[in-house]
Amino acid sequence: MSETVVVALGGNAILRPNQEASFENQLKNIETSCNFIANIIVNGYKVVITHGNGPQVGNILRQNEEAKKFVPAFPLDVCSAQSQGLIGYMMERSLKNALTRLNYSSQVVTLLTQTEVDSKDKAFENPSKPIGLFYSKEEAEKMRKEKNWIMKEDSNRGYRRVVPSPKPKKIHGIESIKQLLESNITVISTGGGGIPIIQKENGEYAGIEAVIDKDLSALRLCEQIDADVLMILTDVTNVYLSYGTPNQKKLESSYCDEAEKYLMQGHFSDGSMGPKMEAAISFAKKGKKSIICSLEEAVEALEGKKGTRILSS
Ligand code: ADP
Ligand code: MG
Numbered sequence: 198m199s200e201t202v203v204v205a206l207g208g209n210a211i212l213r214p215n216q217e218a219s220f221e222n223q224l225k226n227i228e229t230s231c232n233f234i235a236n237i238i239v240n241g242y243k244v245v246i247t248h249g250n251g252p253q254v255g256n257i258l259r260q261n262e263e264a265k266k267f268v269p270a271f272p273l274d275v276c277s278a279q280s281q282g283l284i285g286y287m288m289e290r291s292l293k294n295a296l297t298r299l300n301y302s303s304q305v306v307t308l309l310t311q312t313e314v315d316s317k318d319k320a321f322e323n324p325s326k327p328i329g330l331f332y333s334k335e336e337a338e339k340m341r342k343e344k345n346w347i348m349k350e351d352s353n354r355g356y357r358r359v360v361p362s363p364k365p366k367k368i369h370g371i372e373s374i375k376q377l378l379e380s381n382i383t384v385i386s387t388g389g390g391g392i393p394i395i396q397k398e399n400g401e402y403a404g405i406e407a408v409i410d411k412d413l414s415a416l417r418l419c420e421q422i423d424a425d426v427l428m429i430l431t432d433v434t435n436v437y438l439s440y441g442t443p444n445q446k447k448l449e450s451s452y453c454d455e456a457e458k459y460l461m462q463g464h465f466s467d468g469s470m471g472p473k474m475e476a477a478i479s480f481a482k483k484g485k486k487s488i489i490c491s492l493e494e495a496v497e498a499l500e501g502k503k504g505t506r507i508l509s510s
Pocket of ligand 1: 206207208209249430431432433435436437438439440464465466468469470471
């Protein structure tokens with residue numbers, strides 16, 4: 198029986214910092230990333246790919262804001278769906294081409310995926326995630342009045358809209374993902390953490406303006422499809438203790454209780470390595486494999502030779 202791996206791709210795999218967000222640049226990065234992911238598939242693993250969407254959804258929001266005189270701006274959940282489509286298309290096409298070059302015939306399918314969050318999640322009381330454009334104080338005041346947006350000053354660079362970042366509760370469409378995997382079809386799903394939705398009191402669903410952390414959604418996805426491996430691919434080869442200091446220490450493996458202690462001690466930053474380690478530890482606690490590594494070393498990391506592994510105690 199082949200193992201099922203959920204591969205969570207970081208933002209760098211799509212757009213590097215300081216690169217212009219052109220279609221060509223993003224496609225080129227995705228093509229490179231897909232060459233590495235194709236190797237995982239060719240090595241016999243069943244793969245579900247999930248990915249970040251920060252810069253892409255930010256740019257779609259900007260297009261909406263800049264053009265609102267001509268075309269009404271769309272809400273954030275719709276922009277999130279657009280970004281899933283945009284990235285999913287590039288990724289599906291690139292991955293199919295990479296597999297073809299390796300003479301491996303396998304299908305790839307992208308699913309537009311909704312992620313349900315709890316409408317009573319504490320995050321809704323304290324929106325914290327800055328998104329979209331910077332505004333002056335006066336403009337910010339206007340947005341506050343016109344749109345009911347919550348505006349906060351962001352590191353002296355101006356005012357930005359902040360939205361809640363609730364925990365993912367349930368990924369929708371899981372049965373379809375499972376059936377596709379059983380048929381040996383590679384699935385791209387839950388991009389950007391999934392399109393955020395809530396269930397209303399009458400049982401119906403509605404989109405909600407929020408941002409969901411992609412690493413925590415990857416964990417939910419792993420749990421719901423009963424995956425064997427959570428593999429978080431990012432732009433560092435390993436997780437480090439005292440990262441960025443002269444005493445930084447590479448972690449090749451760590452038992453989850455030990456890793457949890459490091460997490461409490463603040464070794465992993467909030468918006469970056471923190472959620473990755475949180476997800477990796479939770480999954481390892483269930484007796485499953487969690488790996489954090491670079492894209493380039495993905496196959497070797499699956500064989501236990503590279504990257505950082507979080508082990509169940
Ligand atoms: P992604 O787009 O892959 O989610 P992030 O920027 O969110 O990327 O997270 C990866 C970054 O986390 C690394 O580039 C590194 O700068 C940062 N980081 C913070 N703490 C650590 C740590 N303890 N070990 C390694 N990297 C860390
Ligand atoms: Mg991140």
